[in-house]
Amino acid sequence: MIKAKNKLGLVFFPAFDWAISPDHPEREERLLYTKDQLFEEGIEDIEGLTLLNPVLAETRDIQRVHFCVPDVSSRLTESHYIAAGGAIRSFQAVMNKEVDKAFALLRPPGHHAQRVVYGSRGFCLINIEAVMLERIRQEFGHFRAAIIDTDCHHGDGTQDIYWNDPDTLFISFHQDGRTLYPGTGFVEEFGGPGAYGYNLNIPLPPETGEEGFLYVLEHVVMPVLADFKPDIVINSAGQDNHYTDPLTRMKFTAQGYAKLTERLNPDVAVLEGGYSIEGALPYMNLGILLALAGIDYSNVVEPDYYDLDLRQSDDVTDYIKELSELVYHRWEIKEYLKEKEFKGLEEFTRARRIYYDTDGILEQQRETIHHCSKCSGLVVIDSKSDQGIGILAVTIPRDACKKCMQIGERLFRHPPGHYHHHYLQDRVNDRFYAK
Amino acid sequence: MLIGLDMGGTHVDGVLIDKGQVLKTIKNPTRWDNLFYSIWTTLQELAEGVDLKDIERINLSTTISTNAIAENKVEAVGMIIQSGPGLPKEFLACGDENLFVSGYVDHRGKTVKGINKAEILAGIENFKEKSIKNCAVVTKFSPRNAAHELKIKEMIEGNFATVTLGHRLSGKLNFPRRVFTSYLNAAVSSIFRSFVQNLLAALAKAGITAPVYILKADGGTMSIDMALEQSVDTILSGPAASLMGLTALLPIEGDGVLLDIGGTTTDFFFLADGVPLFEPLGITISNYKTLVRSIYSHSIGLGGDSRLQIEKGELKIGPLRAGKPMALGGTEATPTDAMIALGQLTMGEEAKSVQGMRDLGKKLGLSSQQMATAVLEKMGEIIKEEIFLLLAKINSKPVYTIRELLYGKKVVPKELGLIGGPAKSLAPILGKKLNMPCYYPKYFPVANAVGAALAKITTEVTLLADTELGSLRIAETAYSEQINKGYTLEKAVEQAKELLAEKARSLGEKGKVEVEIVEAESFNMVRGFSSGGKNIRVKAQIKPGLSCSLRGEEDD
Numbered sequence: 001m002i003k004a005k006n007k008l009g010l011v012f013f014p015a016f017d018w019a020i021s022p023d024h025p026e027r028e029e030r031l032l033y034t035k036d037q038l039f040e041e042g043i044e045d046i047e048g049l050t051l052l053n054p055v056l057a058e059t060r061d062i063q064r065v066h067f068c069v070p071d072v073s074s075r076l077t078e079s080h081y082i083a084a085g086g087a088i089r090s091f092q093a094v095m096n097k098e099v100d101k102a103f104a105l106l107r108p109p110g111h112h113a114q115r116v117v118y119g120s121r122g123f124c125l126i127n128i129e130a131v132m133l134e135r136i137r138q139e140f141g142h143f144r145a146a147i148i149d150t151d152c153h154h155g156d157g158t159q160d161i162y163w164n165d166p167d168t169l170f171i172s173f174h175q176d177g178r179t180l181y182p183g184t185g186f187v188e189e190f191g192g193p194g195a196y197g198y199n200l201n202i203p204l205p206p207e208t209g210e211e212g213f214l215y216v217l218e219h220v221v222m223p224v225l226a227d228f229k230p231d232i233v234i235n236s237a238g239q240d241n242h243y244t245d246p247l248t249r250m251k252f253t254a255q256g257y258a259k260l261t262e263r264l265n266p267d268v269a270v271l272e273g274g275y276s277i278e279g280a281l282p283y284m285n286l287g288i289l290l291a292l293a294g295i296d297y298s299n300v301v302e303p304d305y306y307d308l309d310l311r312q313s314d315d316v317t318d319y320i321k322e323l324s325e326l327v328y329h330r331w332e333i334k335e336y337l338k339e340k341e342f343k344g345l346e347e348f349t350r351a352r353r354i355y356y357d358t359d360g361i362l363e364q365q366r367e368t369i370h371h372c373s374k375c376s377g378l379v380v381i382d383s384k385s386d387q388g389i390g391i392l393a394v395t396i397p398r399d400a401c402k403k404c405m406q407i408g409e410r411l412f413r414h415p416p417g418h419y420h421h422h423y424l425q426d427r428v429n430d431r432f433y434a435k
Numbered sequence: 436m437l438i439g440l441d442m443g444g445t446h447v448d449g450v451l452i453d454k455g456q457v458l459k460t461i462k463n464p465t466r467w468d469n470l471f472y473s474i475w476t477t478l479q480e481l482a483e484g485v486d487l488k489d490i491e492r493i494n495l496s497t498t499i500s501t502n503a504i505a506e507n508k509v510e511a512v513g514m515i516i517q518s519g520p521g522l523p524k525e526f527l528a529c530g531d532e533n534l535f536v537s538g539y540v541d542h543r544g545k546t547v548k549g550i551n552k553a554e555i556l557a558g559i560e561n562f563k564e565k566s567i568k569n570c571a572v573v574t575k576f577s578p579r580n581a582a583h584e585l586k587i588k589e590m591i592e593g594n595f596a597t598v599t600l601g602h603r604l605s606g607k608l609n610f611p612r613r614v615f616t617s618y619l620n621a622a623v624s625s626i627f628r629s630f631v632q633n634l635l636a637a638l639a640k641a642g643i644t645a646p647v648y649i650l651k652a653d654g655g656t657m658s659i660d661m662a663l664e665q666s667v668d669t670i671l672s673g674p675a676a677s678l679m680g681l682t683a684l685l686p687i688e689g690d691g692v693l694l695d696i697g698g699t700t701t702d703f704f705f706l707a708d709g710v711p712l713f714e715p716l717g718i719t720i721s722n723y724k725t726l727v728r729s730i731y732s733h734s735i736g737l738g739g740d741s742r743l744q745i746e747k748g749e750l751k752i753g754p755l756r757a758g759k760p761m762a763l764g765g766t767e768a769t770p771t772d773a774m775i776a777l778g779q780l781t782m783g784e785e786a787k788s789v790q791g792m793r794d795l796g797k798k799l800g801l802s803s804q805q806m807a808t809a810v811l812e813k814m815g816e817i818i819k820e821e822i823f824l825l826l827a828k829i830n831s832k833p834v835y836t837i838r839e840l841l842y843g844k845k846v847v848p849k850e851l852g853l854i855g856g857p858a859k860s861l862a863p864i865l866g867k868k869l870n871m872p873c874y875y876p877k878y879f880p881v882a883n884a885v886g887a888a889l890a891k892i893t894t895e896v897t898l899l900a901d902t903e904l905g906s907l908r909i910a911e912t913a914y915s916e917q918i919n920k921g922y923t924l925e926k927a928v929e930q931a932k933e934l935l936a937e938k939a940r941s942l943g944e945k946g947k948v949e950v951e952i953v954e955a956e957s958f959n960m961v962r963g964f965s966s967g968g969k970n971i972r973v974k975a976q977i978k979p980g981l982s983c984s985l986r987g988e989e990d991d
Contacts, residue, residue, distance in 0.1 A: 001526065001611065001724065002522060002523070002526050012833065012835070013835065013840075014835050015835075015836065015837055016835050016836045016956065016958075017836040017837050017838055018837055019959075022959050022961075022966070023959070023961050023966060025961075027959060027961065028958050028959065029958045029959060029960055029961065029970065032958055032970065033542045033543065035835065036542040036543075036576075036579075036608055037521070037542050039608045039609060040521075040542065040575060040576055040608040040609065040610050041521045041522050041610060041611075042522070042609045042610055042611035042612060044609070044715075044716065045609070045611060045612065045716075045724050051833045052833075053831055053833060053834060053840065054840065078837050078841065079837060082837060082840060246963075278542075278543065282542055283520070286521060290522070295522070295523075296522075296523045298523075299520055299521060299522065299523055299524070300520055300521060301520045302520075303520075303541060303547045
């Protein structure tokens with residue numbers, strides 16, 4: 001039987017008894033054909049591949065990342081604890097050196113879930129990768145991580161969660177927000193004052209093909225990673241850039257995804273979106289799995305791969321070249337840009353409207369980040385949903401100084417105004433308080 | 436009357452059972468130069484003095500196929516493999532010639548690309564030139580749609596003595612295992628056929644008309660006709676026969692552990708609700724991973740003849756074998772000596788065993804009696820730890836639904852059964868360590884033959900219905916029919932039950948068929964923005980069981 005070059009841990013949890021609704025893209029059937037393909041290939045017998053079952057994430061794992069309104073238990077279903085727990089299990093296997101790499105091939109996805117959670121957005125309720133990463137940092141000690149989001153939709157949830165964290169580099173490449181949900185992910189979204197430049201977006205034009213994706217990888221992602229030197233690389237491995245995906249307009253392929261995975265060489269990959277469940281997912285998941293395990297994937301192709309012209313146009317190629325140059329240049333001069341953006345400001349405020357498309361909720365949010373010379377700064381969110389619920393959410397960051405801690409605690413105890421709920425996320429002591 | 440016969444590596448064991456009562460047992464040495472003779476003489480001895488008309492059936496566990504594979508005395512096989520997209524194909528090569536052909540069927544059973552006849556005809560010319568008489572045809576996803584395997588068979592039929600088709604051997608999805616299983620089947624089928632012909636001729640000559648059934652590794656039986664088509668299913672049936680015998684001698688209804696502690700090894704088996712656990716996919720033989728359904732068993736190097744060593748002030752037992760006990764003239768003290776020294780076993784010269792224990796005990800500052808006790812305690816400890824380790828693995832098998840993950844069946848043994856020389860000595864120790872009742876039968880010279888005699892027909896059926904394509908298929912038989920949009924999971928379960936019962940009767944089952952539904956899933960298929968149909972999957976099986984319970988002897 002075939003032997004894996006890299007020992008691979010696979011948490012495969014298709015949640016065959018869970019759906020958002022019977023006709024929803026996020027339904028029981030989504031990974032059915034992936035399972036058939038993987039098992040017919042005999043992956044269970046690959047030497048060096050270990051199948052792992054999910055553990056259950058705990059409430060505190062969710063609270064470390066999110067402010068669920070009103071609380072964790074009233075928002076989550078069992079499927080969310082399992083999906084996050086499955087990702088945690090896969091990462092633990094890497095950290096415990098049971099395996100070299102891990103693939104959490106599970107659902108539901110998470111990368112649209114932001115810090116505040118009134119409901120589901122973009123099929124996501126909690127951010128699987130963030131819950132996983134923060135739990136592992138708590139369990140194994142702090143480390144620097146890079147999250148590379150290769151889903152076709154902008155990873156706006158992950159961006160929001162790590163917006164002001166200088167130890168977590170977030171890079172998302174996706175179909176341009178002017179043409180696709182969630183409508184964000186532009187080059188100018190560059191991070192908060194405590195982590196300016198550590199949030200990189202590469203909005204790609206529709207019809208981008210293998211060539212374009214691999215160009216971005218080679219000319220932006222890999223050089224940035226070489227500069228940042230993360231301890232761990234995580235891939236949010238959404239698969240909806242595929243040419244058959246019903247929700248997007250890209251021309252990516254199973255071969256392309258496998259090449260990208262091989263080159264990116266992540267420690268942990270977590271499935272995100274991807275809804276071409278019959279024509280794409282079985283082949284892409286197999287391609288990614290083989291690439292992670294270091295097994296020849298050259299024979300993994302879709303049924304119509306050779307019949308179609310999947311090359312991108314010259315215009316797209318030129319556009320991507322220019323865009324890549326711009327993004328990498330901004331990365332190189334991020335300190336200068338930070339100076340220009342934040343100099344003299346004591347605090348930095350953003351006002352945003354966040355739409356929960358899956359649940360039809362609109363949130364008005366004001367986020368204030370305290371500019372602090374000693375730490376990445378206290379973060380205060382003042383938010384209200386169109387259902388009339390108002391909350392105050394305070395985050396004392398992991399690296400908080402004494403002063404920021406005190407201000408945070410005071411704000412939680414004596415909120416400035418009336419709120420239905422107020423929350424304190426104390427990352428220094430890993431505690432969560434709600435009133 | 437039932438005859439059970441198990442041909443093992445050293446002995447051929449036979450038993451004659453009537454109405455749950457063991458009437459006769461026979462143990463003969465296996466003659467390696469003439470396996471058929473070994474079986475035939477044992478059969479004759481069992482049938483002696485019996486009215487031949489009273490013999491209802493003969494159940495036979497043979498090592499014919501197992502030995503042929505283990506000793507690589509198999510026939511040449513030409514493989515025709517259609518591998519489609521996916522893993523590299525080179526590692527699938529097995530047998531003597533491999534013809535990889537184009538075309539493929541996808542995961543839903545849709546034909547993406549047809550077969551290329553010229554390619555196949557040229558390939559089999561090569562097989563014929565090399566005088567290959569056995570051929571196996573295996574295509575990816577053939578349990579979903581066997582059309583390509585059937586078409587290729589039609590093209591090549593008449594050119595080979597045997598043609599094995601992958602989908603006939605298992606409804607499970609695992610292409611590499613299907614390739615290897617098909618290869619082994621083709622490799623042993625002629626050898627097994629000539630054995631059967633000899634046997635049937637001898638039976639006819641002797642006037643025995645009772646039907647013959649062949650034991651499988653899953654603890655069940657199949658008819659001779661089935662065994663001729665699926666000879667690979669006869670491999671490694673010995674341990675299954677032993678386990679079935681154990682369940683007859685020590686009826687356990689809930690979850691339990693069964694141990695066969697021999698001279699060299701200890702074999703572990705597990706029961707869930709009284710039924711033996713299976714290997715998840717199939718048995719492994721001579722480095723070939725197969726889809727041959729088999730009882731789960733695990734073996735460690737620990738037994739009455741194990742080597743005892745003191746390392747860094749600690750007692751180690753096994754995994755190597757020391758040889759016969761000192762009481763019987765051996766040179767090293769063994770666990771068997773420990774039992775003799777404690778007076779739990781009467782065998783050979785007790786004084787030598789005591790001396791052996793005394794010498795060993797000196798290194799630890801223990802008396803001979805204390806040392807002997809420590810040896811048995813340590814054996815119990817090793818077994819206990821192994822049971823925990825195996826249970827952890829068994830209970831963490833992958834699951835794919837929230838229901839199974841949160842509320843799925845876990846195997847939690849409540850009873851322990853033992854056979855083998857050290858069983859009596861270890862039973863009280865293990866009972867205490869595992870805190871569960873521990874049984875061993877008083878008398879068990881031919882448990883394996885008893886298991887063979889009482890085994891029943893087992894079989895399975897995998898039904899796949901796709902209401903969008905309007906098709907229903909049975910994976911193992913290539914049976915297909917058209918269905919309408921209104922076809923439901925309930926109908927599928929009913930139909931699977933009927934088809935399974937039909938299959939069991941065609942295999943020779945005359946009694947009541949107890950069907951178990953192993954899997955029953957229905958998926959809503961959505962295409963575009965509307966519901967396109969249902970993807971229904973049902974797996975039904977007949978579990979291994981005993982045709983009747985044993986009467987008589989009460990056991991501890």
